[in-house]
Amino acid sequence: MxxxxxxxxxxxxxxxxxxxxxxxxxxxxxxxxxxxxxxxxxxxxxxxxxxxxxxxxxxxxxxxxxVDLSVDPTVVVGRIFEGDPARLGWRVIETFLLLWDPPERRQVLVALLRSSMTSDEGARALREFLNREIFGRIALATGASDPQLRGSLAGAQMLGMAVMRYVLKVPALVDAPNALIVERLGPILQAHLVDTAPEPD
Incomplete structure (x- = not known):
């Protein structure tokens, strides 16, 4: 039965x-x-x-x-905040590049970027995720003014670099060692994410 x-x-x-x-x-x-x-x-x-x-x-x-990233974004952001706040921008780009290094993950990330360029739904989901869970969270945690704008500027910097290096494969960026990119973009990301300029008189 x-x-x-x-x-x-x-x-x-x-x-x-x-x-x-x-x-x-x-x-x-x-x-x-x-x-x-x-x-x-x-x-x-x-x-x-x-x-x-x-x-x-x-x-x-x-x-x-x-999207098969095989990483926990909250853990990644937590690691970025470990260390000297004055070097936060350098750790952001260093962590970003390390995430892209494994070839199998890079294939997934490239596919995700391409999808966001051709699909409104893909673009919206990726934009909102990066804004809320990655760059927006980092900017908010620093206590800097205009965190949404700062997070967006940092995101634009990082995604632009990713498109140029991993999707379009611009030779100068492809050939550049991670350490050089970190030293060139670290100060820029620091300025985007952290209040470092003196207050006007």
Whole structure:
């Protein structure tokens, strides 16, 4: 005798984690990063929201999983803040370059950048993610004035460099060692993200 399976949430397991990622990818594409919610993702995946939190530390980590970044953005940002605040800009670009170094991750990031250039949905999700979880968070944490503008300027600097070096493959940037790029862009990012100029009289 067989017993009919009761209705309810999907149990945990490998297929459940995959279903959550698929649902999250759909939510981010349809609503962007800001408006996508853990509750909505859980509903689309047919699981309880608590199960989403069981597999993923938060929305930032879940977004990273949907684009196969294999890194936790909150951990990355935390490492950037370790050390002398006067060298924060240098650590931002150094960390960014280290994330791009592994060839398998670089392929994913290049695909993500290209998608953001050709898809309104992809551009919105990437923009909102970077603004809220990476550059916006860094700028807010420094206590500097105009954090949204500062974060956006830093993001523009970094993404512009990424497009030129990894997508368009401009020879001078491709051939430049990471250490040189860090020393050239570090002061610029420091100026974007941290209040260093004296107050006017």
């Amino acid at each position: 067989t017993t009919a399976r009761g209705r309810g949430r999907r149990p945990g397991g490998v297929d459940t984690r995959a279903a959550i990622i698929v649902a999250a990818r759909g939510q981010f594409a349809a609503k962007g990063y800001d408006k996508a919610s853990i509750r909505g993702i859980a509903r689309d995946a047919g699981v309880d929201p608590a199960l989403v939190h069981h597999y993923f530390a938060g929305k930032a980590q879940l977004f990273a999983e949907t």
